[in-house]
Amino acid sequence: xxxxxxxxxxxxxxxxxxxxxxxxxxxxxxxxxxxxxxxxxxxxxxxxxxxxxxxxxxxxxxxxxxxxxxxxxxxxxxxxxxxxxxxxxxxxxxxxxxxxxxxxxxxxxxxxxxxxxxxxxxxxxxxxxxxxxxxxxxxxxxxxxxxxxxxxxxxxxxxxxxxxxxxxxxxxxxxxxxxxxxxxxxxxxxxxxxxxxxxxxxxxxxxxxxxxxxxxxxxxxxxxxxxxxxxxxxxxxxxxxxxxxxxxxxxxxxxxxxxxxxxxxxxxxxxxxxxxxxxxxxxxxxxxxxxxxxxxxxxxxxxxxxx
Amino acid sequence: xxxxxxxxxxxxxxxxxxxxxxxxxxxxxxxxxxxxxxxxxxxxxxxxxxxxxxxxxxxxxxxxxxxxxxxxxxxxxxxxxxxxxxxxxxxxxxxxxxxxxxxxxxxxxxxxxxxxxxxxxxxxxxxxxxxxxxxxxxxxxxxxxxxxxxxxxxxxxxxxxxxxxxxxxxxxxxxxxxxxxxxxxxxxxxxxxxxxxxxxxxxxxxxxxxxxxxxxxxxxxxxxxxxxxxxxxxxxxxxxxxxxxxxxxxxxxxxxxxxxxxxxxxxxxxxxxxxxxxxxxxxxxxxxxxxxxxxxxxxxxxxxxxxxxxxxxxxxxxxxxx
Ligand SMILES: Nc1ncnc2c1ncn2[C@@H]1O[C@H](COP(=O)(O)OP(=O)(O)OP(=O)(O)O)[C@@H](O)[C@H]1O
Ligand SMILES: [Mg+2]
Numbered sequence: 001x002x003x004x005x006x007x008x009x010x011x012x013x014x015x016x017x018x019x020x021x022x023x024x025x026x027x028x029x030x031x032x033x034x035x036x037x038x039x040x041x042x043x044x045x046x047x048x049x050x051x052x053x054x055x056x057x058x059x060x061x062x063x064x065x066x067x068x069x070x071x072x073x074x075x076x077x078x079x080x081x082x083x084x085x086x087x088x089x090x091x092x093x094x095x096x097x098x099x100x101x102x103x104x105x106x107x108x109x110x111x112x113x114x115x116x117x118x119x120x121x122x123x124x125x126x127x128x129x130x131x132x133x134x135x136x137x138x139x140x141x142x143x144x145x146x147x148x149x150x151x152x153x154x155x156x157x158x159x160x161x162x163x164x165x166x167x168x169x170x171x172x173x174x175x176x177x178x179x180x181x182x183x184x185x186x187x188x189x190x191x192x193x194x195x196x197x198x199x200x201x202x203x204x205x206x207x208x209x210x211x212x213x214x215x216x217x218x219x220x221x222x223x224x225x226x227x228x229x230x231x232x233x234x235x236x237x238x239x240x241x242x243x244x245x246x247x248x249x250x251x252x253x254x255x256x257x258x259x260x261x262x263x264x265x266x267x268x269x270x271x272x273x274x275x276x277x278x279x280x281x282x283x284x285x286x287x288x289x290x291x292x293x294x295x296x297x298x299x300x301x302x303x304x305x306x307x
Numbered sequence: 308x309x310x311x312x313x314x315x316x317x318x319x320x321x322x323x324x325x326x327x328x329x330x331x332x333x334x335x336x337x338x339x340x341x342x343x344x345x346x347x348x349x350x351x352x353x354x355x356x357x358x359x360x361x362x363x364x365x366x367x368x369x370x371x372x373x374x375x376x377x378x379x380x381x382x383x384x385x386x387x388x389x390x391x392x393x394x395x396x397x398x399x400x401x402x403x404x405x406x407x408x409x410x411x412x413x414x415x416x417x418x419x420x421x422x423x424x425x426x427x428x429x430x431x432x433x434x435x436x437x438x439x440x441x442x443x444x445x446x447x448x449x450x451x452x453x454x455x456x457x458x459x460x461x462x463x464x465x466x467x468x469x470x471x472x473x474x475x476x477x478x479x480x481x482x483x484x485x486x487x488x489x490x491x492x493x494x495x496x497x498x499x500x501x502x503x504x505x506x507x508x509x510x511x512x513x514x515x516x517x518x519x520x521x522x523x524x525x526x527x528x529x530x531x532x533x534x535x536x537x538x539x540x541x542x543x544x545x546x547x548x549x550x551x552x553x554x555x556x557x558x559x560x561x562x563x564x565x566x567x568x569x570x571x572x573x574x575x576x577x578x579x580x581x582x583x584x585x586x587x588x589x590x591x592x593x594x595x596x597x598x599x600x601x602x603x604x605x606x607x608x609x610x611x612x613x614x615x616x617x618x619x620x621x622x623x624x625x626x627x628x629x
Contacts, residue, residue, distance in 0.1 A: 201404060202399060202401060202404045202405045203404060203405055203406055203407040203408070205356075205361060205399070205405075206399065206405045206406065206407075206467070206470075207407065207418075208361055208391065209359065209361055209391055209392065209396070209397045209399075210391060210392035210396065210418070210419045210422070210470060210471070210473075210474070211388045211389065211390070211391040211392035211393055211419065211422045211423060211474065212388070212392075212418065212422065213384065213385075213388050214384065220418075221407050221410075224409045224410075225407070225408070225409055228409075298409065299408070299409060300408070300409060300454040300456070301408060301454070301456045
């Protein structure tokens with residue numbers, strides 16, 4: 001078990017380093033922060049001074065080493081725009097993002113899983129078809145289209161809800177629904193196929209053949225097995241609690257981490273972008289780690305291999 | 308035969324236009340051992356899955372299945388749940404995938420004990436342990452806490468048998484219980500089934516490809532072909548005087564008694580597809596004795612002797628005065 005954990009942690013660390021390195025290189029090759037932040041018509045001396053101040057005139061590898069040195073001493077750098085600590089800038093946006101993504105996650109779980117199970121249990125029925133049509137629709141329509149559609153109907157036409165901003169809880173409804181619907185669709189499809197796969201297994205027939213009532217077959221024999229593949233996708237959803245709202249936050253002008261990321265990338269505000277990516281990678285990796293542990297808890301076959 | 312334990316009459320199963328069973332008549336007496344043989348796909352498994360209501364919803368089932376006189380085909384779920392495992396238990400071909408991978412062995416056996424004998428907790432565990440002992444699993448107390456993947460195929464099949472015994476059934480249907488196992492293990496499992504039948508007095512239906520296996524374990528044999536029973540007799544009689552050309556073919560394909568077993572495959576041609584049944588006798592296209600009359604109608608089973616029936620026109624003709 002310890003070796004398993006150690007191995008996973010090492011892999012997690014490597015993943016994070018790779019994400020951050022990749023971002024580091026791409027950001028610096030795709031535009032000059034000094035030009036962008038100072039403006040195209042800034043005097044060359046000012047730009048040169050900016051470069052010197054932020055260490056941008058040094059060779060890339062030296063910047064890279066310096067950056068990682070700083071990370072390991074806990075310094076994630078400062079925003080080039082207002083000089084504040086990047087970590088503080090990001091941290092103050094996290095609650096706003098979670099205010100959207102956590103309720104959205106609850107919607108995904110609360111609707112997606114029961115819908116998928118119901119569809120599988122009544123395969124080819126009207127219910128199944130309805131769920132599948134909705135799921136395919138929810139899955140194929142991109143979230144910005146769905147978001148705009150909801151704005152059009154509920155904000156513009158009906159005037160029931162605001163179209164953007166963060167003044168009250170009512171502002172959160174449309175973005176939460178936008179995210180929740182898409183995720184619920186994905187989860188419903190996934191749960192349905194996991195459940196169908198399990199229901200076709202010989203051990204389900206065995207349970208029925210020994211006289212277990214159908215409800216108990218579903219709850220006691222099918223669901224614990226269907227949970228195993230479903231946990232993967234739920235883990236992925238938990239992992240994107242921080243990063244998953246970029247599009248929706250932009251559509252609804254919601255001041256969360258996602259919008260901060262968009263603005264920071266546009267500005268080549270290196271420290272802020274990297275700080276966010278680091279955070280995103282860390283959440284993803286943490287969620288993956290939890291999924292791996294859950295696998296072990298759910299599936300005795302994996303427990304043994306891991307131990 | 309006195310009142311049969313199970314009486315199947317006219318059992319037919321259709322999977323959306325493809326008939327899998329075309330009228331099965333079969334009776335099992337209390338405590339007897341019946342072998343059900345036939346090539347792959349002839350409907351051996353479907354017969355018993357249909358009888359116990361275990362086929363998927365799209366299967367259309369008709370006919371009658373009586374258990375001690377009481378109709379169970381299409382019975383209410385609550386009735387069926389008490390029959391399954393409690394009066395008629397069934398074990399399957401692939402023991403490894405027939406046990407739930409995420410539950411411990413003991414729990415799976417105890418579940419049946421709870422359903423059919425009201426045992427829970429410590430009492431259920433003690434009885435589960437006794438059952439594992441009875442089916443010959445060494446170190447039964449520790450094995451209760453094992454998962455199926457931690458046991459061998461043969462041991463898993465023993466667990467399946469223990470689970471089947473848990474409800475003290477009057478009939479055990481063993482659907483090719485040894486096909487997935489090594490030869491030495493096969494013999495052990497068959498021996499176990501025979502011994503358990505003697506100890507408990509339950510009836511046994513042994514489904515198999517292998518007439519040799521059936522001959523060793525059973526008293527009576529029913530031979531199936533393409534969704535029908537084509538011949539039925541006591542074992543010795545069937546081996547001595549097979550009447551249906553299909554049975555004769557099967558026996559011809561049987562290796563000498565001391566030789567190695569092999570699947571029944573020496574009859575030329577292959578089983579017709581369910582949706583491509585020939586008119587009349589389904590075996591006619593492969594039959595060395597086929598005549599024009601064979602294509603005219605499906606032959607009914609006739610008694611060529613007491614306790615020996617065959618569904619072949621030649622059998623009928625032999626009975627008629629010349
Ligand atoms: N769930 C199902 N859906 C559709 N067709 C089925 C189903 N189960 C069985 N069949 C068909 O019914 C026929 C009889 O199948 P069955 O499993 O009873 O054969 P079997 O005699 O047990 O063969 P085997 O020796 O291979 O187990 C086959 O043609 C098979 O394709
Ligand atoms: Mg079969």
